[in-house]
Amino acid sequence: MIGCGYVNNKGFAITSLIYGLAIMGFLLIVTIMATLSSTRRSIKEISNSVEQDLLNAGKSSFVYTSSSIDQANEFIIPSGEGGLYRVELWGAGGGDPVENSCSGKPGSYVTGVIYLNDGDKLYSWVGPCGNTSRITFSNDGGNTNLDPNKIIMQAGRGGTEYSGGTVCFNKPDEDYKTITGINKCAEKNVLNSSLAREERVGTNSFISGNPVIRGSTVGAEDRYFVDGYMMSGANKGPGKVAIQKINSGNDLNSFRSSVWNNVGRVNLTVEGNNESKCSVTYSSAGNISSTVNSNLSIINVDDLTLICDESIVGKNVKIEFGSNVIFDGKYYNNGLAGIKLSAYQTFSRSSFPEHGNYYIIPVNSNGKVFTAANDPDVLLKLNSLLGQNRQKFSIDSLDDSKYRLIESSKFRAMDIFNDENIIGNDISTKGYYNTVSDIGEQKWNIQKNYDGTFSIKTPLPPMNHDNKNSGYITASGNDLKIGEISASGPTTAQKYFIYSIDYGR
Numbered sequence: 001m002i003g004c005g006y007v008n009n010k011g012f013a014i015t016s017l018i019y020g021l022a023i024m025g026f027l028l029i030v031t032i033m034a035t036l037s038s039t040r041r042s043i044k045e046i047s048n049s050v051e052q053d054l055l056n057a058g059k060s061s062f063v064y065t066s067s068s069i070d071q072a073n074e075f076i077i078p079s080g081e082g083g084l085y086r087v088e089l090w091g092a093g094g095g096d097p098v099e100n101s102c103s104g105k106p107g108s109y110v111t112g113v114i115y116l117n118d119g120d121k122l123y124s125w126v127g128p129c130g131n132t133s134r135i136t137f138s139n140d141g142g143n144t145n146l147d148p149n150k151i152i153m154q155a156g157r158g159g160t161e162y163s164g165g166t167v168c169f170n171k172p173d174e175d176y177k178t179i180t181g182i183n184k185c186a187e188k189n190v191l192n193s194s195l196a197r198e199e200r201v202g203t204n205s206f207i208s209g210n211p212v213i214r215g216s217t218v219g220a221e222d223r224y225f226v227d228g229y230m231m232s233g234a235n236k237g238p239g240k241v242a243i244q245k246i247n248s249g250n251d252l253n254s255f256r257s258s259v260w261n262n263v264g265r266v267n268l269t270v271e272g273n274n275e276s277k278c279s280v281t282y283s284s285a286g287n288i289s290s291t292v293n294s295n296l297s298i299i300n301v302d303d304l305t306l307i308c309d310e311s312i313v314g315k316n317v318k319i320e321f322g323s324n325v326i327f328d329g330k331y332y333n334n335g336l337a338g339i340k341l342s343a344y345q346t347f348s349r350s351s352f353p354e355h356g357n358y359y360i361i362p363v364n365s366n367g368k369v370f371t372a373a374n375d376p377d378v379l380l381k382l383n384s385l386l387g388q389n390r391q392k393f394s395i396d397s398l399d400d401s402k403y404r405l406i407e408s409s410k411f412r413a414m415d416i417f418n419d420e421n422i423i424g425n426d427i428s429t430k431g432y433y434n435t436v437s438d439i440g441e442q443k444w445n446i447q448k449n450y451d452g453t454f455s456i457k458t459p460l461p462p463m464n465h466d467n468k469n470s471g472y473i474t475a476s477g478n479d480l481k482i483g484e485i486s487a488s489g490p491t492t493a494q495k496y497f498i499y500s501i502d503y504g505r
Helices: 002-057
Strands: 061-065 073-076 083-090 106-117 121-125 133-136 149-154 226-235 240-248 263-270 278-284 287-290 295-299 303-308 316-321 326-329 339-342 358-362 366-371 380-382 393-397 405-406 413-416 427-431 445-448 454-457 471-474 479-484 496-500
Touching: 002 287, 002 316, 083 133, 106 149, 121 240, 133 240, 226 303, 226 339, 226 380, 263 278, 303 316, 358 393, 380 479, 427 479, 454 496
Parallel strands: none
Antiparallel strands: 061 240, 073 121, 083 106, 083 240, 106 226, 121 133, 133 149, 263 295, 263 316, 278 287, 278 303, 303 339, 316 326, 358 366, 358 496, 366 380, 393 405, 405 413, 413 427, 445 454, 454 471, 471 479
């Protein structure tokens, strides 16, 4: 009996060993498969990057900074490369142009899309600290003596005390003036023309054909931009320009929302019958109008700007094209440029274009956007918008109606650093998207707020010790963290413009 028990125990031990080895082998195979899948994912991302670079190599592109403000940078559209181009322009930070020391306040950022023909010549006038950046179709006069009527885009420089402005003037040569009420468009509430010429005050910005509070003019040769956007206080360094082809041909209809077509009436409703304290300005093929609450000739609207008196902040505002609601929410102060909506942006369209690149801009951005960290740091931060790849995110829809957001520098996924939905946890880009495991902290819900903004929320359940509800990405200074969810909806710090750079092309 003793020997038989010994044999049985030995047999059990051998069987256990075999099963143990089998389980270890299985786990090893799973690990290898996951590693291979992750490697394939990395290779795929790199392949996509290379493919995109090759595509871009076949397009016209141009990025330039200059130390000479009076020397234009010429950009000629090559034969066969006519089409729609995204132009981004940064005004220089305030400071000493001789020493090129940008010790003052940052310059502004402006962008728009324009159709350029084969052989068109664009001249960019960008330079050292203390200089405004401009785009023209002609090379004459030097930046300091350009004919204002020939300027099609301008990004205001920073001053020694005040940032470059996204201000609302009819022409690029109009500097800050004393403006009150809903027409107050300067960073400092009261500025007069003598102050406007001083180095301590930044200059204004301008986009040809872009609707602003006091209207706009169409620049040289009746050329105009659509999908214009302005941001004050974005650039602390020298001026810069970036030009990138986003599509061949001149048909914008495939990128625009159909709701913005065939508009015969623009309705404005403000809580408390305060319509007189708000202004809506909109553009159609470069023509600017501010007529509301009355019938129009049928037009296709490209862009719209809403700006209200400070007394309207927090009150409900609604804008409709006929019976189609374009904006419906509480008015928030978005700085000098007002709230800008566009027929070509994701907010106006039914879905996010696959594989496109986006800037994610807090409502109260102060010139900053979501920015992935440089190694070895991994935390996502808010940094000045400089057009870097680590500030561009692809947004891809997943099978479960959620999204993954991938930064375009190292192709890492946006996630929760400590993996749990807890108030105060940081947002990061610490690793590649895992296509094998269902990792919830790498997935996101994107909520449309109907006021031109989105909120980004983790689908993970809250894990707070005090049972508070949480999940929204919340901007706090330069940090991005998981924040509390209020019963009244997302706060201003939880709202973002998700700005499409290339319409997914």
